[in-house]
Amino acid sequence: MEIQSSNLHFKELNDTIKSSSDKIINIKDCIGQRYIGSGLSNKDITIEGVPGNALGSYLNGSNIIVKANVQDAVGNTMNAGNIFVHGSSGDATGYAMRGGKIYVKGNAGYRAGIHMKAYKDKLPVLVIGGAAGSFLGEYQSGGLIIVLGLGATNDPPVGFFCSTGMHGGKIYLRCNNLPIDLPSHVLGKTADESDMNDISEYISEFCDEFGLSKEEILSHNFYVLTPNLENQYNQLYINN
């Protein structure tokens, strides 16, 4: 079904989506409505216009394609499904996501992939085509964060405090330099073939959706950040 959403309150819009028996939903003229797809399963939603915060929060297996930018907290605590953003995304993109994939063609704001975690067969993936803001992958405990730096003006294409508190998962950065403030509890190294094999299918999916050349992307150097499990915070406390 097609929903003309410009005048709808978020509750009306979301009620319409949830109560529709159609799998395919096209939303036109979206303008800031929050919580689209919250907890939703088994829908294919395409959005024209800018959806509001917390798009796809607790998403439980649906595809959401946004033709424009998205605001903050997209994919908050999502469990399964795919979100494609043809523009850029706001702060806390993919906060605490446990599964599913978020593909952002442009840039992501602060704290992208914060507290991302993997579990059993669930492997959350966040691919950012451009650059990411500071605190990328803060507290990351699982899953994959990939920043491609396409069109980025800085190298590496991240802000400050990248991977602070990281204790699981992997961050891939397509660049020539490691972040200069990499914390001591994180290890950075050049990606090897096995590392690159791990992300091949996600790069393909990214390129397919956004019409980019996989070859060109993969022809560049990638770094991989992983937690240094030897050097976590274990010694901080003393029994009192």
Next chain:
Amino acid sequence: MVMNLFYPEYEVIRNKGKCINCKICQNECANEVHNYNDKLKIMTDDSMKCVNCHRCIATCPTNALKIVKADYTFKQNSNWTKSTIEEIYKQSSSGGVLLSSMGNPNDYPVYWDKILINASQVTNPPIDSLREPMETKVFLGKKSNKISRDENGKLITKLEPQLEIAAPIMFAAMSYGSISYNAHEALAKASEQLGILYNTGEGGLHNKLYKYGKNTIVQVASGRFGVYKDYLEAGAAIEIKIGQGAKPGIGGHLPGSKIVGDISETRMIPEGSSAISPAPHHDIYSIEDLRQLIYSLKEATEYKKPIIVKVAAVHNIAAIASGIARSGADIIAIDGFRGGTGAAPTRIRDNVGIPIELALASVDQRLREEGIRGNISIIAGGSIRNSADIIKAIALGADAVYIATAALISLGCHLCRSCHLGKCNWGIATQQPELVERLDSNDGCTKLYNLITAWKNEIKEMMGGMGINSVEALKGNRLMLRGIGLNEKELEILGIKHAGE
């Protein structure tokens, strides 16, 4: 020369005449205090390891044991106390941040003990709670402030989502991980039998406990552990944990070594991966962001469940509560600074936050002054120790209370305050299977059931004495309270008169 600056805090006193070398104490003590010496054929002990949990005393078949406070002493000093000195030794030898468990044990005023309850004499009648109806049922949730009617003038009776509880008492959040599965199961079962609710804490919900859903509050904390659609839908209400009385402004860290088996499963993180709960929710940096999280949860659960926001009682609590009441929350839970914890930095636990009595009184008053007390229900927690505390909390303005330490004590906890060591001999704050199995969940359920039933009867008796036969007529009824030994400012904040006035 090797020097030991630490001396045992407790001493094991063993009556040699009574001890039969049965080694039960050795088996029962996970701290390895008791040891059978094969050569000497006697039980020996390493008092240094003793946390004074009384497990050995309780299990000794001949009553041969007692634990006493060691009587060594520093030179008398009211300023530099023994613990102050010893903490410096600990920190200077380790560089560590001091870590403690359970609630603030320091000598701060307990306002509950400075408040007295009224009773009827002559001008109106007390009510016999045993024979007359006495209502303790409470509904928690938003109350609409404007009625509406349909076209035929009939009242539209749809309510905002409400939690119906048989008594104004619920079990506060304690995660599976901080306490054992058996403890959790006991809480769930007892809640079902009592018609009240327990709270998962931020550790997720074990598969086997989903069936107690209608008696469960599921928590969403900053780590979002175990949070997904089925979990949100499993409970009767969702609690957003902003903070906790024992450690306001502080997150949590369950080390990877404790993320094993079921704990990993309920938290939905791999075994061995640390469970870090950041200090803030990283999608809440301002009050309007709270509204965003509240409504994202309401959207995900189709507005069927009340949303609780739990905050620690801090200095500006009245304004914070007012902001929460205006953010779409249905219920606010306020946790006072004496609330318990499975682990908190000692300095935070002992110095941050304010007492629940003052926080509750000022929140209730502020919400009334702003005319929005009906928009939100208040749960008070943070060291509610008995039924009189509950009566006082409700008369100050609470709709219901959260209890946790008292619940653990009924399960056998002896408040040795060593939860963070993970070796709880009573099977409560531990994940070691051989310790966990010491706590039988059916037995624990009975204890909890008995405790709450007894408190409920006491509440009815006290209400009856005041001539009140329904708990809603006690709520905010501050004339039923008088202060004893409180100064003008304290009375003003509590909104009560002094005894004799």
Next chain:
Amino acid sequence: MKKEGQIRIPSGCAISGIFSKNRENINGKKIIDSITTMHDRSNGLGGGFAGYGIYPQYKDLYAFHVFYENLNAKLECEKFIENHFDLENLSKIPIRKTASITNEPLIWRYFVAPRHSKLAESQLDEKEFTARCVIKINSQINGAYVFSSGKDMGVFKAEGYPEDVGNFYRLEEYNGYCWTSHGRYPTNTPGWWGGAHPFALLDYSVVHNGEISSYDANRRYMEMFGYECTLLTDTEVITYIIDYLVRRQGLTLQEMANVIAAPFWTTIERKDKEEKEKLKYLRNTFSSLLITGPFSILLGFDGGLMALNDRLKLRSLVVAEKQDMFYVASEECAIRVIEPNPTRIWSPKGGEPIIVTLNGGTN
């Protein structure tokens, strides 16, 4: 010594009421005869009456009855009244010197209508405007107290036995279709006349017997909505609750009774589905307005009278009918003394409101 309002004074009492559904004129003497029978339920520290239909010549105007402690209070209050209302008539309320009634304040009566300009400026309806003005005078003008503020009705009250109070106010000179009365038994002296009953706001007047145990829960809830409980009496807060639920929320009297004397949950559970949902909704939505402890109240209002007991029926209440006359009192004797042969006489159940209204409707 503190006067009532600075301290809270529990009271016991007698109440009595008469109502003519046909709008027959009932002389004020009759209600005095009724309440006098229950002399021993009062202790001489408060008595009062409310009469409805007593000012037919001014029936479209609000009749303010005001106590003044001194001339300054009168000047200040009259200035306020003139600022907010058009004043049609003012006079001293006629009294008869009575030996047992002493310590009398200045007692004045004003027939007024809200000023159009002030009313429009306030964006309130006429009743809400008038109610706010009354609450403002009572809480802010020291020494002035509006104790009656309805249309075509009036409250008369004083410190003394009710029969002496009736004599003092020359009630035999008034006729109305409805009267209520009250003899008070406070535990200590109120120190002034404001605390006597009935308590009234607009056309609502309440006489009440019993000390409620939910007082502070009710008071603190009501004060969220602009009501200020200055007397600290049960009757005051009950009147405000009724005003809030009926006038401001639009509940019917029956629904209001289901809030303040809500059935027990176990009783609600046994009702049919629709009734159950309604009762649950009302009790839950207005949970802080449940009144517990003993009470029997008579609520007088424009064109009607309601009697209600607490849900445990801890106070006595008897009602009777004869043709179009309706009687209600704390004790049967107070009815029999003015109507020896009622066709029906009974005690309503706890929490069950008895409501009578004029056959021809109201003004």
